[in-house]
Amino acid sequence: MTAMRDETTGPVVAPREYTYRVRGRYPHDPQAFTQGLVWDDGVFYESVGLYGRSELRRVEAATGRVLDRRPLGQEYWAEGIALVGDLLYQLTWRQKRGFVHRKDDLARIGEFGIDGEGWGLAEHGGELIMSDGTDELYRPATGGRAQRSLARVTSGGSPVTRLNELQMAGGELYANVWYSDRVARIDPGTGVVTSWIDLSGLNPYPRDRCPDGAVLNGIAHDPSGDRLFVTGKLWPTLYEIEVVPCVEQF
Template sequence: MSLPSRLAVALLGASSLVVACGASSSTPAPEASTQARPAAVATAAPAVESYGYEIIKSHPHDPASFTQGLTIADGQLYEGTGLHGQSSLKRVDLQTGAALQRIELDSKYFGEGIAVVGDRIVQLTYQTGVGFVYDRKTFAKLKEFTYSGEGWGLTYDGQRLIMSDGSDTLRFWNPETQEEIGRLRVRDGDRAIERINELEYVDGALYANIWQEDRIARIDPKTGVVTAWIDMSNLLTATERSRGVDVLNGIAHDPKTGNFLITGKLWPWVFEVKFVRRG
C-alpha cells in the first residue's frame, strides 16, 4: 500500500466461568475444608516460529511494475500492479519477466490485490471502493462490484475470498457475490498486527506482507493468530535499493515445487525461495 491510514483496534478476549450449585437451603452448609486444592495449570500459547529463506533462483521482474498482487494458478503467474495511470492486470512469463497478456485499468483507479477464483480473476482498487472480475482466459471484464473502505490484498482459500484493507482486520467475502460474510482481527500475542498488505493462502495458512516491513506473517485464518514470522531482509543489494525501489510486496506459492515467489514494488527481481526454519 502506498499510504497508511489505519485505526489500531483493541482485541476482544473471551472467558467462561462455571459455577457449581450448592445444596438446598434445608441442608446445613458443610464446614470449609482445610485441604489445599491443586493449583490451576496455565497453558502457554504456542511459540511463534521464526524463519529465514534460501534463494533458489532469481527471475527478472519489470522494474516499472508497482506490484500489488501476485499469484500462480495452473502454472501461470498473474500480477496486479498499481499507481494511477499505470495500474494493470498481467499474465507474466516468469523466466523473462515479460507480460504475456495485459489489461490496463482506467487512470482513475489505483490497482491493488488480485485472486484467482476458478476461471475468473478478481482485482481490488485502493480508495475508490470498486473491484473487478475478469475472465481468466481472455481478461474480458465480466463484472464490477463495490465495497467499503480501502482495498489492499486479496487471496482465495477455496471457499472464501480473504481481503486486507491495511488495518489489523481481515475481511471474508462470498467469492460469487463479493458480499462480506465475516471479519477477523490479526494478533501476535496481545499485539494487533496492522498494515496487512498482499496475501497468499497456502495449505490452511495465510501468508501476509506487512507494509513497510521486510518480513512476512504466517497467520492462522481460523483464529487470526500469527504462527510464524519470516525474515525477508537483504533480498536486494544496497545498490538495488538505492535505485528507487519500493517496499516488499508480492507472495505467490508454486504448488508444483513448493517454493514461494517473492518480489516488491518496482523491484528488478522475483525471488524463488524456500522458507527455512530457525532454531
C-alpha cells in the same frame, strides 16, 4: 516470551521465527508497482498499481515477459488479486470497487463493492479473504453477499496492522506487512500469527538508492511443486525461496 492467558481464547503463544534460502531468481519488470501476485500453470498474474499505471498482467514466469495486459483506467489504483477457478478478482485501493476478469483473456466481466480500502486478496477453499490495511480480515462483497469480518490478526496477543499482499500456502495465510521485510504466516480461522519469516536482504536496491516505495510486496505459491515466490514493488528480480528456521526451535 512468557505466555499470557485470555480467559476466552486461552494461552497466547509466541510466533516462531524463520528466515529463507534463495532457490531461484527470475526477471521482473522494474517498472511494475507490484500489488498482487498469483501463480498458475507456468505464468504469474500480476496486479500493478499507481494512478495512471494500474493494470492486470499475465507474465511468463521463466522470463518475466508480459504476455498480456489490461489497463484499469486513470482513476483506479490497483491492489491485490486472487484466482478462483477461471476468474481473477482484483481490488482497487480507495475507489470502493473490485473487478472480476476472465483468466484466459483478462477481460473484465464484472465488479463488486468494497467497504473501506482494498489492500490484499487471497483465495481459500473457493472463497476470498481480503485485507484493508488494518488488523482485520474480511470476506469481500462478491456474489451478491455483504462484506463481513472474518478475524482480527494478532501476534503474541498484539494486533498486526498494514497487512498487504495475501497468499494461501499449506493451509496458512501469508501476509506482507507494508514497509516491512517480514511476512506473517496466519491461521486463517483465528487470525493468530503462527510464525514470522524475515526476508531482510532480498531487496536488490542499496538503501541509499532505493526508489520510493520499492518495498517487499508480492507472494505467489505453486501448489503442484510447493514452491514459494516473492518480489517487491519496482524490483528487477522475483525470487523463489525456501523457508527455513532461524535456529533450532522446540
